Amino acid sequence: MKELFNEYVKSIDTYIMFRIKQEAAKLTPELTAKGRAPIALAMGAPVAPPPEFVYDKLKEALSIPQIHTYSTPKGEKFFLDAVKKRMKNRFGVELDAQTEIFSLIGSKEGLANFIRALINPTTDEKKQDVILVPDPGYASYTQMIKTSGGTSYGIALTKENKYMPDMYRIWEEMKQDGITPDRVKAMIINYPSNPLGATCTKEYLKHVVDFCKEKQIWLMSDAAYCDLYFEDENRPHSILEIEGAKDVAVEFFSFSKPYSMTGFRLGWICGNADAVSAFGRLKSTVDTGSFKALQKCAAEVLNSQQGDDYIAKSNKSFKEKQMLVINGFRELGWQIKDEDIPDATFYIWLPIPSKYKTSQEFTSDVLRTSGILLVPGSAFGKNGEGFFRLSAVADDQQLNETICRLKQDGFYFNN
Numbered sequence: 001m002k003e004l005f006n007e008y009v010k011s012i013d014t015y016i017m018f019r020i021k022q023e024a025a026k027l028t029p030e031l032t033a034k035g036r037a038p039i040a041l042a043m044g045a046p047v048a049p050p051p052e053f054v055y056d057k058l059k060e061a062l063s064i065p066q067i068h069t070y071s072t073p074k075g076e077k078f079f080l081d082a083v084k085k086r087m088k089n090r091f092g093v094e095l096d097a098q099t100e101i102f103s104l105i106g107s108k109e110g111l112a113n114f115i116r117a118l119i120n121p122t123t124d125e126k127k128q129d130v131i132l133v134p135d136p137g138y139a140s141y142t143q144m145i146k147t148s149g150g151t152s153y154g155i156a157l158t159k160e161n162k163y164m165p166d167m168y169r170i171w172e173e174m175k176q177d178g179i180t181p182d183r184v185k186a187m188i189i190n191y192p193s194n195p196l197g198a199t200c201t202k203e204y205l206k207h208v209v210d211f212c213k214e215k216q217i218w219l220m221s222d223a224a225y226c227d228l229y230f231e232d233e234n235r236p237h238s239i240l241e242i243e244g245a246k247d248v249a250v251e252f253f254s255f256s257k258p259y260s261m262t263g264f265r266l267g268w269i270c271g272n273a274d275a276v277s278a279f280g281r282l283k284s285t286v287d288t289g290s291f292k293a294l295q296k297c298a299a300e301v302l303n304s305q306q307g308d309d310y311i312a313k314s315n316k317s318f319k320e321k322q323m324l325v326i327n328g329f330r331e332l333g334w335q336i337k338d339e340d341i342p343d344a345t346f347y348i349w350l351p352i353p354s355k356y357k358t359s360q361e362f363t364s365d366v367l368r369t370s371g372i373l374l375v376p377g378s379a380f381g382k383n384g385e386g387f388f389r390l391s392a393v394a395d396d397q398q399l400n401e402t403i404c405r406l407k408q409d410g411f412y413f414n415n
């Protein structure tokens with residue numbers, strides 16, 4: 001067959017996490033035979049089961065008459081009302097359930113369709129619409145932008161700028177790099193961050209809102225990890241808490257990480273009514289919403305004591321796992337200062353040992369030798385090179401086993 005697929009699709013590979021999984025699957029027999037059966041620390045997917053409460057409510061929902069029929073892309077009224085209540089209780093944010101909230105099949109779907117709704121596709125690189133993305137940042141952003149016919153410009157997140165860069169400075173650098181401001185459609189922020197685990201201050205959120213207002217670009221806040229934090233004083237904020245944010249911002253939320261409901265595929269977008277409406281028009285042509293029974297149990301858990309208790313308990317466990325891994329890497333020679341330990345998420349972001357030229361080389365060696373699945377930092381952008389990401393989501397026995405194997409196999413920082 002001659003090549004009929006479009007240039008954007010031709011230019012991308014299968015998503016990095018699935019490639020890592022495929023490679024591990026291929027190596028499984030060989031690794032198992034040498035006592036190194038794969039340990040999955042690449043994907044950001046909690047392994048603990050969701051709250052019991054969710055399954056109880058799901059079972060109840062299955063016997064509701066007509067539960068099997070199509071929902072609407074927007075989401076059922078009970079779902080939208082539950083989101084409205086959650087946004088009020090958790091962040092003090094007032095939303096109109098009819099015009100400012102829309103259901104999602106996971107936040108990934110929402111991000112991809114929102115990006116698609118913004119970009120005028122072209123393969124002419126000099127004319128492509130631009131979206132500013134965190135670098136390092138969630139690997140899907142750049143791929144979603146690419147397959148929509150646009151291009152991304154990396155906002156460098158560094159230890160020096162405390163992962164909160166001055167956006168006016170970035171704007172000037174972008175112009176020097178040959179991108180004219182009229183091409184920029186939006187900026188994405190993601191706090192707490194994947195892959196860094198970094199959080200930001202409320203003042204920084206205001207800085208970003210002011211910047212997007214001045215430059216007249218949309219602000220997309222990816223809040224997938226907003227409930228994964230370790231200390232109450234570091235509780236992440238919603239962008240919509242900032243006065244006037246609704247003029248320029250939409251925010252993406254997910255049930256995946258806080259309730260370990262990754263496979264349920266549910267989330268929501270909320271914020272600016274015009275943006276939510278444009279997004280909804282596009283989404284309504286490509287999907288027909290989530291299974292009503294899932295919306296029902298998700299709506300119930302969102303404002304329940306059981307849901308909040310579950311989040312508190314799993315955050316405690318994520319903190320313990322984080323320290324288990326950090327202390328293990330310290331024993332392996334990594335110099336990790338207390339102030340550099342993330343306040344949020346289950347991600348651990350560390351430099352690769354100096355004997356490796358690239359992060360890919362390091363993570364491939366660790367997989368082939370020790371059976372540990374890690375993600376090379378380069379997958380998260382230019383500024384991710386030289387680092388790797390580990391998701392401390394496995395059970396403690398596997399995390400201990402990881403450190404033990406790395407020691408036995410000689411993966412010391414300065415070797």
Ligand SMILES: Cc1ncc(COP(=O)(O)O)c(C=O)c1O
Nearest residue numbers: 044106107108138194224254256
């Ligand atoms: C930063 C970020 N945003 C969005 C997502 C998508 O999550 P979901 O589609 O499960 O809601 C992920 C998943 O890993 C993520 O890391």
